[in-house]
Amino acid sequence: MIYRVSRFIPGAIVRMMVMVMLRGAGRHDYDASDHLLTQYDFIVEWRVLLLEAGGPPPPESVVPALNVVLMQSDADWNYFTVPQKHALRGYVNNACHFPLGRALGGSSTMNWMMYVRGNRRDYDNWEAMGNPGWQYEDVLKYFKKAEDYRGNRNVDTGPSSVDNKRWGTPIMHAILKAGQQLGYKIIDPNGPEQIGFSIPDMTQKEGRRGSTAEAYIKPASNRPNLHVAFNAHVT
DSSP states (O other): OOSOBOOSOHHHHHHSOOSEEEEOOSGGGIIIIIHHHHHGGGOTTSOEEEEOSSBSOOGGGGSGGGHHHHTTSTTBOOEEOOOOSSSOTTSGGGOOEEOOBOBTTGGGGTSOOEEOOOOHHHHHHHHHTTOTTOSHHHHHHHHHHHEEEESSSOOBOSSEEEEEOOOOOHHHHHHHHHHHHTTOOBOOTTSSOOOSBOOOEESEETTEEOOHIIIIIGGGTTOTTEEEESSOOOO
16 A cells, blocks of 8 residues: 555544645645645654545556546546537537546546646746746746656656656657658657657656656655545545
């Protein structure tokens, strides 16, 4: 197991003196949960309670190609899109399944693992709109701080595994070649220039899925001040 299950019964959890309560530990919860888990390592007197709507990450989640097995399972919220007027005409009621992870690690337990930093122009525009500290050069250090990058950039300071795609298909290389013939560059998808064709970086390490549960919860699993409450749906 990669977590320390709370030893408290539900009623006791409510009565327990909790100094920090975190909701979820998926990719979209990173700023509020995963980052805080790494920061509270040295504050041993703080009690941290992580509320997870689902359960532990299924064993299949570490195998990238088995993500489809988890879709429409108990580890999925099983959402469907609203009926579409001009799309999804081959689907029942013109609506399709929209997978979102309901397990420790959230959607990072079943997504397609492609990792792309935000575009520098967006960050520069945010600062120009009156948000100091948000230009790309300011936030770049935080990307690097989060990444354990095992590719063509020497960035290995963070907990989140990022790797170059280790294999390719004939059609993949044909698409790259077609892009060059159209005048586009082959680019680093997480470099400063993101207009072009590329093979995506992946959130994995040595062939294993690099979910947020693996990256942040597993290293903290032995902390006596961290408690994880499963099936705790926050509304």
